[in-house]
Amino acid sequence: MSDLPPVQPAPDPADRTSSQAGAGDGFATRAIHAGQEPDGGTGAVAVPIFQTSTFAQDVVGETRAGYDYSRAGNPTRTALETALAALEGGRHGTAWASGMAAADAAIRALLRPGDHLVIPDDAYGGTFRLVDRICVPWGITYSTAPLHDPAAVAAAVTDRTRLIWCETPTNPLLAVADIAALAELARRSGARLLVDNTFASPYLQQPLALGADVVLHSTTKYIGGHSDVIGGALVTSDDELGEAFAFHAKSMGGVAGPFDSWLTLRGLRTLALRMQAHCANAAAVADMLLGLPKVGRVLYPGLAGHPQHEVAARQMRDFGGMVSFTVVGGVEEAVKVCSRTRLFTLAESLGGVESLIEHPALMTHASVAGSALQVPDDLIRLSVGIEDVDDLLADLADALA
Secondary structure, eight states: OOOOOOOOOOSOTTSTTSOOTTSOSSHHHHHHHTTOOOOTTTOOSSOOOOOOSBOOEEETTEESSSOSBTTTOOHHHHHHHHHHHHHHTOSEEEEESSHHHHHHHHHHHHOOTTOEEEEETTOOHHHHHIIIIIITTTTOEEEEEOTTOHHHHHHHOOTTEEEEEEESSOTTTOOOOOHHHHHHHHHHHTOEEEEEOTTTHHHHOOGGGGTOSEEEEOTTTTTTOSSSOOOEEEEESOHHHHHHHHHHHHHHOOBOOHHHHHHHHHHHTTHHHHHHHHHHHHHHHHHHHHTOTTEEEEEOTTSTTSTTHHHHHHHOSSOOSEEEEEETTHHHHHHHHHHHOSSSEEOSOOOSSSOEEEOGGGTTTGGGTTSTTOOOTTEEEEEOOSSOHHHHHHHHHHHTO
């Protein structure tokens, strides 16, 4: 595992959505302090929930603090956007009502009818559905490619390609793409590189420092961290893109509300500690699964046998909390295993403090059935939580006995 490149503070602290200068260089320090100074009026240490739709103006057209209507901007959301930008080493952050709202805004800001994009050949089902069912009728074309293979990505790029959409690690097969290599390919091709950083979180991986143009998050997952809020985010250091995302937020309105922003910000403050526990537990789970007779393949970037282990070790701080594996006995046995766990709750989503288990082919990735992105029907995906690891290991061993 390698140290991440140093994150530079934003040069303009007056920019509401740029990372906060002077917040401190350490990740955990920035997670607690960036955008979260004590309230100037009351001294409140926690960011207040500004649960208001509009703001009073003393003079026509002159706002008191730059806010006039909460769709365009809200102080609680600004605090979250500032913190997210700081943690990703970016200049501009926008917070959205969901990860898919952020994905839709990114596509609408970056692409036009006639443009082409490349997506992973094992992309998240919701991303595939957005591209295939929404963007194609709008006039956008796409190709799929294994993004861990730069030569295959280069072959998929056309003279109309304007965006390479990367997940790393991917969902649910946990393939790892070389972000720096893809960034260079995108630059040579006149395209942008967007990295969905949901699985890694900014604690484990910072794509902007590796050359990406945009980072996307479902903040519902590790950033929120408690399975109690839906949200999304876009972060960039490109001033033009930052302005475009802010314009789309104001014009399209799919923004995070103040209470959701506050919940997400509260989760963000403990991200570093939680990710350390997720990673340690996931590594132990992956190691145990390797030795069980009912388990086929174990997919986890931290395993020396993972085909992109070296890439993951180079660009990630640790290997994440997600583990996938196949079971002997096919789909029927996989479904039975999912129903036999006690601590691993059978549920969609991921990244919360509690452990989850799911069957991607019948749950999160049902939308890719019959397509080139169809996932194996004997595959199980685990979101390994932060419970006592011995309890988690015993639960899985019993379910696979």
